[in-house]
Amino acid sequence: MDIKDFRSTDQIAWCPGCGNFPLLKAVQRALLKLGRPSRDIVLVSGIGQAAKLPHYVKANCFNGLHGRALPVAAAVKIANKNLNVVVTTGDGDCYGEGGNHFVHNIRRNVDITVIVHDNQIYGLTKGQASPTSDPGLVTKVQTHGVVLNRFNPLRAAIVLGAGFVARGFVNKIDHLADLIVEGIKYRGFALIDVLQPCVSFNKKNTYKWYSERTYFLEKETAYDSGNETTALSKATEWDEKIPLGIIYKKNTVPYSERCGIDKKKALVDHDIANVTINDVFKDFLI
């Protein structure tokens, strides 16, 4: 296998310098490291600049509705447990429009990997505030600055019970690629929030802004990613310091095991050519 095996022929439609370019590389490197053929991978997305990514990768792609990648991804995995299902979504798509699905799919804990291209802005629609925008950020819509609280996705995920919560930065491609591999291998819902500067529309949270604040958790001695209390504290760090790496990881029981479908063959492999129903009719016979 070669990185070329994961490149598609579709022409890329992102601004020059977009943080999505290195993110795309990280995804392709991760898939190469994972070692599974393209046809066994499904990339699911909603709407946004992030949502275009599956078109630029050679893998199965379902680019659906704004905010609705998670339900599709969960169902694809349930329908065929032998696929690796990865969601590439944005901060607006996942935490805003799709907020309800974010909450409940963490509860459901289906084995999917959710990569959030977090640029703290709505990029596709040219610069409105998103749930993760810093308070005070001025935009053409939030003309006096954002007045809502900033949504903290990592803290929310830990509190909701997610067993794999991580943060990456597009400036550190290999580190991000490794996080993605870890997330895919993790059995259950895995969240990787990726700092991904939008060079066109977010003039505050730039490469420089992130670089001044990010640090690797792995370099901190004695950081135990299995300790929920310290993980929550790390997840809360933002304005001065921003930790990168696996913030929280604990073993959880994935959905397939909870409902018993892991023991049966994949749903899609069931033969439905001849369904016998007279057994069922007996229950209604008088």
Add this chain to the structure above:
Amino acid sequence: MVALNADSIALHKKDVRTSGCIILDREKFAYDKESSLYFDIPLHTLAKQAGGSELYVNSVACGFIASLVGIEFKIVISVLKKIFHKKDEEIIKKNIQAAKMGYGFKQGEKNRPRFDLEKRSLPSQLVMDGNQAIALGAIAAGCNAYPMTPSTSILTTVAHYAEQYDIVVEQAEDEIAAINMAIGASFAGVRSMVGTSGGGFALMGEGISLAGITETPVVVVDSQRPGPATGLPTRTEQGDLNFLIHSGHGEFVKAVFSPGTIEEAFFLTIKAFYLAEKYQIPVMILTDQHLADCMHNMHPFAEKSIRTERFIISREQSAGIKDYKRYKVNDSGISPRAVPSWIHDVIYTDSDEHDEQGHITESAQVRNIMMNKRFYKRLQLVKTKIEKPAAYGMEGAQVVILGFRSTHNVCKEACAVFKNKRIGFIHLPQVWPFPDQKLHKLLDNITRVFTVENNAGAQLAGLLRRETGIAVEGSILRYDGRPFNLDYLLAQLEERM
């Protein structure tokens, strides 16, 4: 009628026939009106004697009614045992004892009403309601995924058999999740269905549109209630006809079935899966609370098993596929649908307008090609499979009534008993695409046509006019949340004749 409180008498007395009877317990609540309709029995005292609690009053009444209409007591015992099978022995015994006391109540025998019901001997019958029939149809059609929100009893029936038939039943967090999950499962190659009601269906709108443009099969059941918004959530109506046939923004092909009997509910559900998969469209089954929740009996189906033909690229065929294009343009307009991981290539699917490969495009030329494929060509094909309208009593009919869904039984009966004129009845088991050609034929020499509908806007009449040019003489409507009953319909017909 058994009245357990005074309010119920005030509400329902007008609906009790003069040949009927209102059973009440004057020891429990004072009711000073006198009438030959009333029959007094100390239900609550008997309940306490039999089981030590007034809770058993229903079983006492049940036993008493059984004796009034001549049902053998052993049948009462078997029914009570079935209903309470989950309770412990002691409770079952007490219920039977309570029923026995009701059955054996002899006082006031002289004033007791007599009901002589003819006993018929029928072979074993299937007894179920419309929702159960739909659930069984889905199971028979090989539905393996059922994401749902709790609003119809289809869910509980499917959940009951889920283990046996390997169906994943998942309660989605909202209707938007449900429809998107159904589409996701379908994309991955699994037949899927969602069920909902009016408000929930409104939330699914964008999802229906998604199924349309991605050409993903999906079956949606809308068990209709009176709206708008929450409306009368436990009642019945047919006010969403226009809403369903125009559901989902944008232009794409869909089908809408409108079963009127339990048999239709079962078979049209199977047909819905067939149509959805063969033509890669969303198919809706529109029912109403009346059909959904009322039990009917019918002869057992001849089928012991249902043969299902699939319309996907099979595992065997998948091996030879190269350079796969999900939306390949061909003569029929239906591109062969691959299952992810079965073919050695990858599949691109998009909610944006897309090219043959499935990648996003804004090209005017490609757009026109895709609209031609997905809209015009497909519509012609789906029209060849329209379920035939059912016509009754059309020979020599001077007047014809037209209906859909649960008005089927009452309309059929009304036509059979109406004295003054010969009335024919046409029932539409499918309302979209509209069977315009068949209706033109059926209504060819008929000058007087009425629609019978449970809505205020005469929507079926409007649809008939738009699709065929045929204008009805009038519409018999009911929109109080109640189904048509025979007396009401006959009176309305009488007025118009």
